[in-house]
Amino acid sequence: DAKTTQPPSMDCAEGRAANLPCNHSTISGNEYVYWYRQIHSQGPQYIIHGLKNNETNEMASLIITEDRKSSTLILPHATLRDTAVYYCIVRSGMNRDDKIIFGKGTRLHILP
């Protein structure tokens, strides 16, 4: 079973910040939080990852709670091209053989 739970869908107005929550209450100490998104009929695209500190890159920001049991992906200025299914995943940060079991993700609709 997937180690994360996410709301099935969310709407966000174009130009506004999209905040996507994820619960991962059973995360272990060596597991990172990774976010991917999948645009229709494409392979998943890596967005960002973190262990315990908040992270930011050119695509998004990742806020991880102090107890690491939940996190939020923030797309600061959503555009129509951000419409996709977003997956939150926890996985070992060291073991390349550690497999990923995908949950159902959050389907984000950006509204014009």
Place this chain on the structure above:
Amino acid sequence: GAVVSQHPSWVICKSGTSVKIECRSLDFQATTMFWYRQFPKQSLMLMATSNEGSKATYEQGVEKDKFLINHASLTLSTLTVTSAHPEDSSFYICSASSGTGANVLTFGAGSRLTVL
């Protein structure tokens, strides 16, 4: 950054034939690759873990004789759907870790199989 290439991106075949899908890590070596299948409006389902030089590990419910996986080199894994039937029509995606950047998994663009 790490790139995973899949080929073909789409394929149509007749029922009863076999189809091979290739997954290549272009700029890194991958001792482990993962194969997923995705049906419309559903999430990715892990089929198997492909290990270079050894047998693949299949997830429960996935027929190993139906979905043959070969990982003959550190940059190539292949998935062969044998005796394909219409119910095998799906989107097949592979992925691998480059081993850098905190174990980020890179995914291929996917291969859409349609069995007539």
